[in-house]
Amino acid sequence: MGRIVLEKVTKSFGATEVIPPLDLTIEDGEFTVFVGPSGCGKSTLLRLIAGLEDVSSGQISIDGQDATIVPPAKRGLAMVFQSYALYPHMSVRKNIAFPLRMAKLDQAEIDKRVASAASVLNLSDYLDRRPGQLSGGQRQRVAIGRAIVREPAAFLFDEPLSNLDAALRVGMRLEISELHERLKTTMIYVTHDQVEAMTMADKIVVLRAGNIEQVGSPLELYHTPRNQFVAGFIGSPKMNFIAGDEAAKHGAASIGIRPEHITVSDDGGPWSGVVSVSEHLGSDTFFHIHDTGLADTITVRADGEVGFRHGDRVHLTPRDDVIHRFDRNGLRIA
Amino acid sequence: MATQHSRSAARLMMAPAVFLLLVWMLVPLSLTLIFSFKKFLPLRGDQIESGWDWVTFFPSLDWVGFANYSRFVTSSSFWPAVSTTLLIVGGVLIITVCLGILLAILLDQPMWGQGVVRILVIAPFFVMPTVSALVWKNMFLDPNNGLFSHLWRAFGAEPISFLSEAAMPSIILIVSWQWLPFATLILLTAIQSLDSEQLEAAEMDGAPVLKRFWFIVLPHLSRAITIVILIQTIFLLAIFAEIFVTTGGAFGTRTLSYLIFQRVLESQNVGLGSAGGVYAIILANIVALLLMRVVGKNLDA
Ligand SMILES: Nc1ncnc2c1ncn2[C@@H]1O[C@H](COP(=O)(O)OP(=O)(O)O)[C@@H](O)[C@H]1O
Ligand SMILES: [Mg+2]
Numbered sequence: 100m101g102r103i104v105l106e107k108v109t110k111s112f113g114a115t116e117v118i119p120p121l122d123l124t125i126e127d128g129e130f131t132v133f134v135g136p137s138g139c140g141k142s143t144l145l146r147l148i149a150g151l152e153d154v155s156s157g158q159i160s161i162d163g164q165d166a167t168i169v170p171p172a173k174r175g176l177a178m179v180f181q182s183y184a185l186y187p188h189m190s191v192r193k194n195i196a197f198p199l200r201m202a203k204l205d206q207a208e209i210d211k212r213v214a215s216a217a218s219v220l221n222l223s224d225y226l227d228r229r230p231g232q233l234s235g236g237q238r239q240r241v242a243i244g245r246a247i248v249r250e251p252a253a254f255l256f257d258e259p260l261s262n263l264d265a266a267l268r269v270g271m272r273l274e275i276s277e278l279h280e281r282l283k284t285t286m287i288y289v290t291h292d293q294v295e296a297m298t299m300a301d302k303i304v305v306l307r308a309g310n311i312e313q314v315g316s317p318l319e320l321y322h323t324p325r326n327q328f329v330a331g332f333i334g335s336p337k338m339n340f341i342a343g344d345e346a347a348k349h350g351a352a353s354i355g356i357r358p359e360h361i362t363v364s365d366d367g368g369p370w371s372g373v374v375s376v377s378e379h380l381g382s383d384t385f386f387h388i389h390d391t392g393l394a395d396t397i398t399v400r401a402d403g404e405v406g407f408r409h410g411d412r413v414h415l416t417p418r419d420d421v422i423h424r425f426d427r428n429g430l431r432i433a
Numbered sequence: 434m435a436t437q438h439s440r441s442a443a444r445l446m447m448a449p450a451v452f453l454l455l456v457w458m459l460v461p462l463s464l465t466l467i468f469s470f471k472k473f474l475p476l477r478g479d480q481i482e483s484g485w486d487w488v489t490f491f492p493s494l495d496w497v498g499f500a501n502y503s504r505f506v507t508s509s510s511f512w513p514a515v516s517t518t519l520l521i522v523g524g525v526l527i528i529t530v531c532l533g534i535l536l537a538i539l540l541d542q543p544m545w546g547q548g549v550v551r552i553l554v555i556a557p558f559f560v561m562p563t564v565s566a567l568v569w570k571n572m573f574l575d576p577n578n579g580l581f582s583h584l585w586r587a588f589g590a591e592p593i594s595f596l597s598e599a600a601m602p603s604i605i606l607i608v609s610w611q612w613l614p615f616a617t618l619i620l621l622t623a624i625q626s627l628d629s630e631q632l633e634a635a636e637m638d639g640a641p642v643l644k645r646f647w648f649i650v651l652p653h654l655s656r657a658i659t660i661v662i663l664i665q666t667i668f669l670l671a672i673f674a675e676i677f678v679t680t681g682g683a684f685g686t687r688t689l690s691y692l693i694f695q696r697v698l699e700s701q702n703v704g705l706g707s708a709g710g711v712y713a714i715i716l717a718n719i720v721a722l723l724l725m726r727v728v729g730k731n732l733d734a
Binding site: 176 | 583631635636638639640641652
């Protein structure tokens with residue numbers, strides 16, 4: 100179980116309102132990702148749910164029970180911190196067993212749960228080491244182990260992968276997704292990385308300055324962003340925005356077209372420009388094109404074989420059916 | 434920095450300092466050792482006529498073997514002095530470490546006027562031991578006008594002459610007051626380095642305040658506590674001024690260093706005092722070794 104409902108929740112630190120009134124429902128078993136730029140209030144929101152911060156107003160309920168003033172330990176939630184927050188003087192075994200010891204479980208039960216968590220997370224060989232003797236990825240796994248032995252109603256992750264190197268991050272991302280598949284427990288995952296959000300989430304919550312900009316599945320956000328902020332935030336490379344006459348032709352204040360929806364060629368097309376930088380990834384090539392008269396730079400994603408170079412003049416053809424139109428306030432025009 | 438040339442240059446430049454340090458330590462130590470094996474009573478005229486010793490730059494003295502050593506330990510004041518010393522060291526350590534942890538936790542809380550309060554807490558450390566002992570003696574512990582006497586009377590009790598009737602607790606109180614700032618300061622910096630996410634993780638793991646203290650804060654402080662204990666022990670074994678100014682070694686407050694002082698200056702027996710000094714060195718080393726064994730393993734964790 101783990102259905103979390105926030106109603107008109109606000110949070111202010113002194114005079115600064117970090118979270119304006121906010122409503123959100125997280126369904127049982129859902130993998131929800133809070134994503135947004137740094138400082139937008141993701142951690143604050145997560146800490147409100149965890150109970151590590153008190154709400155300024157509003158109500159939080161977990162599984163239908165009002166949890167607004169319930170202390171963190173009693174909410175039945177487990178949290179994995181960005182710094183891992185392992186207890187440095189305890190062995191891995193003691194770290195993982197700590198919540199169970201606090202819950203006064205008997206030793207046999209503790210040993211059983213620690214052993215099973217350790218085998219799930221490939222930590223069995225490291226149980227007697229101290230956290231200081233582990234690599235970053237292993238420490239992350241210990242932190243997750245400490246969370247799963249409690250069998251919580253929901254897991255809260257605060258940027259758990261941001262201290263890992265790129266290769267490890269991809270691996271851990273998969274492991275966390277697999278863990279969710281196996282446990283089917285509610286997970287709330289905070290990140291500023293939209294790739295993590297897109298790859299892991301059942302439901303993405305895009306935040307800006309404490310406001311929810313849009314809630315939806317990864318593909319909903321990709322195909323029908325509600326406004327220009329979401330459109331620019333989701334998808335990599337970023338969506339191209341074009342204002343002025345070209346947008347007016349489509350009856351909008353501004354239009355957006357994703358790099359993967361533009362074809363680049365040397366003969367014919369409605370737009371043209373000069374290749375400034377080409378980034379070759381092997382599978383794909385990203386061209387950054389200047390002098391189009393539409394925007395500073397238009398980014399185009401092409402097949403890895405396409406071989407234009409710096410200074411080449413190229414023609415661009417957008418796919419008309421996937422052009423996003425936005426009004427003067429940046430809202431999507433249906 | 435690692436060429437042959439730069440290394441010998443470095444050695445050359447360090448030499449004066451090393452030499453000075455050696456002389457500084459070796460001369461008093463060897464003199465103490467030499468005197469401890471001699472009969473040396475400077476106020477007795479017969480010793481001055483016996484010639485000049487070119488090794489020690491002192492009048493030639495008679496060797497007496499281990500006589501000073503055996504006399505020092507067989508004196509009825511020796512074992513009481515050792516136990517008094519250890520009692521003061523132990524008492525002060527317990528009080529300063531416990532109160533130090535408490536104060537450090539309090540000072541770590543965000544509060545109004547934090548800066549001023551912290552300076553006030555540190556202040557006793559800047560007062561010279563002699564002065565602080567005098568202040569305590571006259572201002573707090575005086576049986577007629579001391580603040581403690583007034584406090585006693587306020588509760589209807591008859592004030593006692595603290596420094597004679599409760600001499601040891603009074604001395605321990607004075608010395609603890611002096612060393613509490615040191616302990617607090619070291620422990621405060623240690624507490625401030627504790628990652629707050631660890632405490633939050635423990636809170637989410639279901640550990641209430643006292644368990645968080647026991648399982649997270651205290652282990653985090655163990656290294657700082659070790660340092661406080663080691664440094665304070667070294668200084669406390671030699672405390673002198675506080676006793677000199679208050680009880681003059683009476684009422685069971687005669688420590689080892691005070692006993693040595695009495696042997697050398699009051700009885701004018703330098704040989705006997707030196708033997709006592711050597712015992713003090715041995716005691717200090719035994720205590721230091723024991724401490725290193727017991728708590729020192731925290732240092733290399
Ligand atoms: N304890 C606090 N006191 C004052 N301001 C805070 C506190 N915690 C966070 N903030 C402010 O709230 C905003 C959101 O912070 P945070 O939730 O950490 O952002 P994110 O995790 O999205 O990067 C930031 O502007 C930050 O400065
Ligand atoms: Mg954050």
